[in-house]
Each structure stands twice: as structure tokens, then as C-alpha cells.
Amino acid sequence: MSEPIGIIGGTALAGLAGVETNGPATIPDTAYGPASGPLVHGTFAGRDVCFVMRHGPGHRLAPHAINYRANIRALADAGCRQVIAIAAVGGITEAMAPGRIVVPHQIIDYSWGRAHTFYDDASAGALDHIDFTDPYAPALRQALINAASGLGFDPAEAAVYGVTQGPRLETAAEIDRMERDGCDIVGMTGMPEAGLAREAGLDYACASVVVNKAAGRTGGLAIHAEIEATLARAMANIEAWLEAVLPTL
Structure with a gap:
């Protein structure tokens, strides 16, 4: 059996309809507490996968309340060495429609106040100051880009992801500041997830879809209405993207 590919589902992917499950899904209990929800083991697009819902069943966990450490540890303990994180984000720059x-x-x-490291105490082992110069695994990023391009999705091959605390959306002034800082997209769950994956030795990359224009850039359209309308269209694209990329990993 090959190493399973970890998939973290976010707002844009609440479940994998096409997964063939291998037994009942249970909520893993790790040294850092329980994961957000059941860890689904199965086969998708011909590959072994482990899928966990970041916000838990029913989208009940706010971004700051997610047990990111437990989710990453559960995937690592399940044998995953590569993790694709699905994210719904807001578009800051004009290209991010x-x-x-x-x-x-x-x-x-x-973000602030989140448990952001496995090295909170000596039980984690020798302290490792991880190199986080490039927060996403280059080969996994390229595989996602290639798969999206092959589907004709015209992916944005690079973007700076600004991670805010949530659960509220941002003010227009906050988005203006983030654009000055160089952010292209905004979301609430990119960290500490990416940093923890690096600490755990996992190759991690983010597959995101822009579901709304960020605050102050909406052109008068209500943000929540825009999010709901885009999410309805995005779900099928995300699953098709996964179906295309998984066989290449």
C-alpha cells in the first residue's frame, strides 16, 4: 500500500463525494487532543487518501479554535507525507477575481494566540528551528499548478496569502494595509497549519479558490452572497482538481 495523501478540507470542500472509504471514520485522539473531525481513510482517483474537515462536521469550528496541531499530527500518524490543504480565500489584488x-x-x-508549534515543551524532542523561507513544498505546488493548467483553470501560479484571525471578515483599511504589505489573497486558516506541517516533516501545499473580493473591493455586491454563489461553483472544480493531481503524486 502506498503512503496516503493527506487532504484537509476547508470551506470550499466540506467532503469528498467520490472517496471509497476503507472502514469507519473515527476522530483521532492525539497527544495534542482530538482532531477537528473524523479522519476518513479511503481511495480517491486511484490513490490512498486521508481526509479531515478543518472546521469539523457542520463547519462548527472558528478559525482560531481549530486544533491545527491535532489535525497535522493525525495525518502524520496515519502515514501521510504529502498534504494538500483546500482553502476558500478572498481576493485582494485585481487578478484575484x-x-x-x-x-x-x-x-x-x-493571526495571534494560536498554538503554533509542536515545541511548546520538552516532550516534543530536540527543538528544531525550521527553515520556513519557502512555506510550501515546491514539487507539490508545481503538481497542483500543472493539474489545474491541464484542466484549463488558468491558475494563479504564485500569490502571497495573508492569514487573519477571524472569524469576522476584515475591514477595508485592514485589506488596504495587507495589499501594501504585498498580500494577494486573504484567508483565516493558512497558519499555523503550514508551519506545523513543516515541523512534522510533511510536504504541504495550498490549493485555494477565490470566493469573494476582499473588503472595500466588492463593487457593491454583498460579500456573503458572493461567497455562497462562488462556493456553489467551486466545489466541482476543486474535486476535479484533486482527481487530476492525485495520480501524479
């Missing part, structure tokens, strides 16, 4: 598929290459972390 609703519906755009984006594979970010950098992160700026504006």
Missing part, C-alpha cells in the same frame, strides 16, 4: 484558482507561494501571518 472570484472563481480564480490560486496556488500561493508565500504567507504573511497576521
Whole structure:
């Protein structure tokens, strides 16, 4: 059996309809507490996968309340060495229009107060100051880009992902600041997830879809209405993207 590919589902992917499950899904209990929801083991697009819903069943966990450490540890303990994280994001720059598929290459972390490392105490072992120069695994990023391009999705092959605290959406002034800082997209769950994956030795990349224009850039359209309309279209694209990329890993 090959190593399973870890998939973290976000707002844009609440479940994998086409997965053939291998037994009942249970909520893993790790040294850092329980994962957000059941870890689904199965086969998707001909590959072994482990799927976990980041926000839990029913989208009940706010971004700051997610047990990111437990989710990453559960995937690592299940044998995953590669993790694809699905994310719904807001578009800051003009190129990041609703519906755009984006594979970010950098992160700026504006979140706070989250358990962001496995090295909180000596039980984690010898302290490792991870190199986080490039927060996403280059080969996995390129595989996502190639698969999206092959489907005709015209992916944005690079973007800076600004991570905010949530659960509220941002003010227009906050988005203006983030654009000055160099952010292209905004979301609430990119960190500490990416950093923890690096600490755990996992290849991690983010497959994101822009579901709304960020605050102050909406052109008068209500943000929540825009999100719901785009999510309805994005779900099929995300699953097709996964079906295309998984056999190449």
C-alpha cells in the first residue's frame, strides 16, 4: 500500500463525494487532543487518501479554535507525507477575481494566540528551528499548478496569502494595509497549519479558490452572497482538481 495523501478540507470542500472509504471514520485522539473531525481513510482517483474537515462536521469550528496541531499530527500518524490543504480565500489584488484558482507561494501571518508549534515543551524532542523561507513544498505546488493548467483553470501560479484571525471578515483599511504589505489573497486558516506541517516533516501545499473580493473591493455586491454563489461553483472544480493531481503524486 502506498503512503496516503493527506487532504484537509476547508470551506470550499466540506467532503469528498467520490472517496471509497476503507472502514469507519473515527476522530483521532492525539497527544495534542482530538482532531477537528473524523479522519476518513479511503481511495480517491486511484490513490490512498486521508481526509479531515478543518472546521469539523457542520463547519462548527472558528478559525482560531481549530486544533491545527491535532489535525497535522493525525495525518502524520496515519502515514501521510504529502498534504494538500483546500482553502476558500478572498481576493485582494485585481487578478484575484472570484472563481480564480490560486496556488500561493508565500504567507504573511497576521493571526495571534494560536498554538503554533509542536515545541511548546520538552516532550516534543530536540527543538528544531525550521527553515520556513519557502512555506510550501515546491514539487507539490508545481503538481497542483500543472493539474489545474491541464484542466484549463488558468491558475494563479504564485500569490502571497495573508492569514487573519477571524472569524469576522476584515475591514477595508485592514485589506488596504495587507495589499501594501504585498498580500494577494486573504484567508483565516493558512497558519499555523503550514508551519506545523513543516515541523512534522510533511510536504504541504495550498490549493485555494477565490470566493469573494476582499473588503472595500466588492463593487457593491454583498460579500456573503458572493461567497455562497462562488462556493456553489467551486466545489466541482476543486474535486476535479484533486482527481487530476492525485495520480501524479
